[in-house]
Amino acid sequence: MRGVFLLFLTFTLSFAESFITKEEYAAGLYHNPRGVGCHLCHGEAGEGKLIARYRDKGEGKIFAGKAINKLPFRDFYLKLNSRILGMPRYYLTDTEIQTLYYYLHREEFKHAASQPAKTQ
Numbered sequence: 781m782r783g784v785f786l787l788f789l790t791f792t793l794s795f796a797e798s799f800i801t802k803e804e805y806a807a808g809l810y811h812n813p814r815g816v817g818c819h820l821c822h823g824e825a826g827e828g829k830l831i832a833r834y835r836d837k838g839e840g841k842i843f844a845g846k847a848i849n850k851l852p853f854r855d856f857y858l859k860l861n862s863r864i865l866g867m868p869r870y871y872l873t874d875t876e877i878q879t880l881y882y883y884l885h886r887e888e889f890k891h892a893a894s895q896p897a898k899t900q
């Protein structure tokens with residue numbers, strides 16, 4: 781009987797988990813993508829962020845995460861599938877990369893979706 785209850789609980793929990801909206805899923809992935817959150821280096825909206833200032837051989841330098849909210853999808857995709865100096869490698873799936881891209885461009889997507897379809 782206990783086993784059945786546990787099974788039921790697991791089911792309920794996994795169903796409850798799938799009841800999050802696309803917005804929530806996308807926001808969750810951006811902040812917690814199986815590793816360090818993107819926002820910590822690229823800013824809340826992907827606008828870029830200064831991480832540290834340091835001196836190297838007497839020269840003032842900065843370590844910053846670039847803006848990633850203006851890239852075309854192709855560049856975003858290719859960059860995330862390559863090695864980037866100073867950034868953890870995440871090995872994201874294509875769907876995850878699309879979701880992150882959606883997150884950074886969600887207002888544009890929503891705006892486009894609210895426009896009436898053009899008829900020729």
Ligand code: HEC
Pocket residue numbers: 810813816817818819820821822844845846847848851855856859860864865866867868870880
């Ligand atoms: C530890 C800090 C750090 C984290 C966390 C991080 N990045 Fe980066 N990212 C960087 C740095 C540093 C660069 C290289 C910037 C440069 O070339 O000047 C970079 C570059 C990029 C680029 C390429 C930008 C360009 O125009 O060349 C993309 C796209 C990107 N990051 C996306 C992400 C995403 C999505 C996440 C979360 C899954 C993430 N990053 C997490 C530090 C980070």
